[in-house]
Amino acid sequence: MVGDGSNCADARHKEGSWPASLGSVASALAGNAYLAVLAPSGAETGSYFVNGLTPESVQPSTMGPGLVDLTVGLWCDDLLPQSEGPWELIRTGRLDRRGLWQPLDPAGRLAWLSVALRHHACRNLPDSPAGSTFTLDGRYIVDEDSFYCALGEAVNGPGGYFGWNLDALDDCLRGRWGAASPFALDWQHSETAATYLSKSSTEAANSPTTFDRILEVLQESRIDVLLR
Incomplete structure (x- = not known):
């Protein structure tokens, strides 16, 4: 509990x-x-x-x-508020479809990612073969956390994890987190996501946006990003 x-x-x-x-x-x-x-x-x-x-x-x-x-x-410093929701879905076997994170507020999305990270190690998922294509649905990406919620389930299915910040994403792209580089990411409704991820990642003038930084990290790891 x-x-x-x-x-x-x-x-x-x-x-x-x-x-x-x-x-x-x-x-x-x-x-x-x-x-x-x-x-x-x-x-x-x-x-x-x-x-x-x-x-x-x-x-x-x-x-x-x-x-x-x-x-x-x-x-427990790492047990975030609203973590009980995703843990209960896991416990009862109801984490069985995509998009269950979409109704959550910002704190709920962060808790979702935290639980997904801790649950990942117990799922024993192998990496998909190199050259696989994953479909990322951008319609519900409204901030950086929702991007990682959507990416995690695109790669590893409902409740999946594939990073929750840029450093963690870079680590996941090295393998053993569900996908081995190189692979293709079919990012559908990318313009919708880009609108919300267009905030500058730093306060410096003309600095890259969060959307730009995500694409940079992906492309540096030889990920073929298809923006649709």
Whole structure:
């Protein structure tokens, strides 16, 4: 279970791993840990590094004999507000079609990208063959984050990740993130996207726009960008 900011999270442990009495649990401090986000099957779908992990309550678990449900307080800088939405789609198997990020506000799109990054490592997706063509739908690109939401699902399907800033995009283009250079990017409705990405990437006069910088990074990695 995940939440926003300073959170409480449920964790399940074998009985005996934690003090059995609430009085003992409340005074215990576990410190730092990696918190795995699990599917109902128990498969890991992502993880976070958390700190200030403090047990708050413990009770027998409905998940099976010998297990306890442990409620803890924790702090996680990387768990962004609105992250629970995409994690719930992943947990329930409803992240099964493109465009589910489109109704989100700016904070929601950023959270979507953060979850997509953490989920990617657990998907074990191979790179598509060199020379593949990916179709990028530019109709819903209204800022830089929405560009990366659209690009991620163009390359890796619903909920896919393929960068969330220029440096990360450059890293993804080196391989092992779903696509191996060279490949073609069929950018449909690119004029619509360019309108929103036309803001200068710096405050300097005559500096390249975000749209220009994206094209530069793609083309430097031998990506054939087809603007339609």
